Amino acid sequence: MAAASSNKSPLKYMPGFGNHFATEALPNALPVGQNSPQVCPYNLYAEQLSGTAFTAPRVHNQRSWLYRIRPSVCHTPFEAVEGSVRNNWDALPPNPNQLRWKPFDLPSNDAKVDWVKGLRTVCGAGDERARHGLSVHVYAINTSMDHTAMYNSDGDYLIVPQLGKLTITTELGILEVNPNEICVIQRGIRFSVAVDGPSRGYVLEVFGQHFRLPDLGPIGANGLANPRDFETPVAWFEERDEPFTIISKYQGVLFAAKQDHTPFDVVAWHGNYAPYKYNLAHFMVINCTAFDHADPSIFTVLTCPSNEPGVAVADFVIFPPRWAVQDHTFRPPYYHRNCMSEFMGLITGVYEAKEEGFLPGGGSLHSMMTPHGPDAPTFDGASKANLKPVRVADGTQAFMFESSLSLALTEWSEKLCNKLDPHYYECWQGLKKNFDRNWKPAASQ
Template sequence: MVATMTDTLHYQAGFGSELQTEALPGALPAHNSPQHCPYGLYAEQISGTAFTAPRHQNRRSWLYRIRPSVGQPCAEPYAQPRFTASLRPDTPPEPMRWDPPLIPATPVDFVDGLVTVAGNGSATLQHGFAIHWYACNQSMSERVFCNADAEMLIVPQHGALRVVTELGLLEVAPQEIVVIPRGIRFLLELTEDTARGYVCENFGAPFRLPDLGVIGANGLAAARDFLYPVAWFEDRTAPIQLITRYLGQLWQGVLQRSPFDVVAWHGNHAPYKYDLRRFNTLGSVSFDHPDPSIFLVLQAPSDTPGVDQIDFVVFPPRALVAQDTFRPPWFHRNVASEFMGLIHGRYDAKASGFVPGGASLHPCMTGHGPDAATVERALQADTHQTDYLTDTMAFMFETRLPMLLTDHALNGPQRQRNYLDCWADVRSRFAGPTHPQG
């Protein structure tokens, strides 16, 4: 049966490293696919990139399992209309903000609790992304999920989760993230009564750590802080529902045995977790305001050098020391579209309205920045004193692609129709000469 919350979890560290682990001694064979595997296991490779991808970019793992994952049942459509690929091409170029989704009043698990907010691109063409909320009040029971379209980055905001995967077990709490690679079967168990958070589906190249360039060898997210599961298995023959995301649709079938029967594995195509509080934040120690790219945790590169398909950026607790500088995020417009979420506390650019579990969207070339109250406070601040931001944890999905919204995001009750009012009192401070009109 599926692991209980009292089981002890162990992890192995190192982002993208070639890892190996076995739940039974000697279960890993000396060669990838021997004629006879130890314990009568079957060898099965799962590849997350093309076979011929460069060695440093290649993602694949060899699994040694009790039964191979062949004989997948005939698929029938699974109805979950809120988890959708239907996006509005008439999305307006307007800043928007949303309240958190409500926890369901009836029993709902992770799959049925997904609600699509935004996206662009195509799962069919393996390009682009989709962003969702999840809100649920029960564990996935006798059902597993497999995303054949995308890698999934899950950001819990409320309620810890236990993630049961083919390659082992992970526990993830708010202010941590978990990434499930494309094609890995998993289920989510709640460790509390309710859970809520955000999900990013990445249809393109897998997330990776950014290069550090002139930063040097250290800074931002460290590879050793990314944790991977050790092998764990169950040998159970009982019907279990398999829900598959494929070509933007959901499909269902019934497996006659548990998919969590991998006794050993080695490779680097595997789920992992990361504690956002371990991010090594950089910033100016003299003057001026660095670009938000210094907060980059993970990037999914595009075909254009230096331009990512989607970035995952975090704004953690930090100290602001730059003098004679407007310290909050400055007013700006840029080519990227920015979807922000708040995990904990408050965000330093907004005095009110942006609450944990909520979200905002600032589309491509649409002006945005701190609200009027934050501007007033920042202009009066003594910048010769350090400003400690302690009660905060925000994040951003940033992309070069315009974000198309769902009808639910545009017209649902969570949308704050008065969001633009937060800038209404940003007044003119012009003190130059007045030129007559005409």
């Protein structure tokens, strides 16, 4: 049967982070005054999708009611996908070194690689079964998912495209996500990824709580990522009685089930548990205007908190174009050792602290308490720079997945992908001894 949908454009969005939305693709499809009437409008099925425990405090409770042509239970039993293996974070010896990957390969022209096949795990920690931890993935794909949908039983995906547009059809509507935009697909939501050609990017998966906006504290009511700039899709549905495969990621393993109809048959929905996207260009930077640096936490877009106040399982941090105006300050990121693990990626441009070797589509990992910072040429240049106001990172978008957990590598990222740069450590070897025992402060100091 040919696809049928509402007369609304599938690419309309509703603004606002975490709002309670109500959207329908056919008039009066949402029941009035109750969630599950004896007979729903249009003879639809009512189905609740719960993202938190029923008894979670109201301020934290997330759920949506879906009104669909068939309930999602209508499928055959799940069977393990051949070759799918759960990540074992103890499979390799720990590696505390500074690590950098060259751009990850795109699929060859004669290979058809979709989202399910093209998602590769770089590192991670924790346990999906205990619902605490995270994984960092990269994807490199060139083919749309055909009559296939996926959902993640283990956690939420935060997707960062680096090359190529993704068109993501979800049960709650359609998201079009371009490089320099991100999207979040929460636990349990079925989705299918379509591409126009070779596409590559990064994925942060969290197993515990959901992503939320960071608290602003003394910053006040405005700044960083503003809630109004997040976009959630409007209801859109199709009516296709055709075979579909449903992929479930469950306890780190992929399983497949069959059904004879599309999973994207939600005619209306209301609630606050829904996928969303955000344009990184809308981030309102808070920065230093006198001297020294504020901590990089001022660049946090989204956070997934742990049970310890102020400590995150994962933060998504960006380093966007901005002005640098500090006086008497070494302006690039300072040398540091951190009680967090830092995976960095580059969407486009040249990162200000690594002008050579750190390339779009690649990545780096600086593990807990492993020292890192600017390379030698960056240090020398910044130490001698005229400290007038300058633009930083124009045409560049770097980001960081930061975690309080100590991350382990997969065999693919350390040995099989052949992208790990064995010469990364050399970028600091040119840092020479500048110590002068006879130094005296200048008259102006």
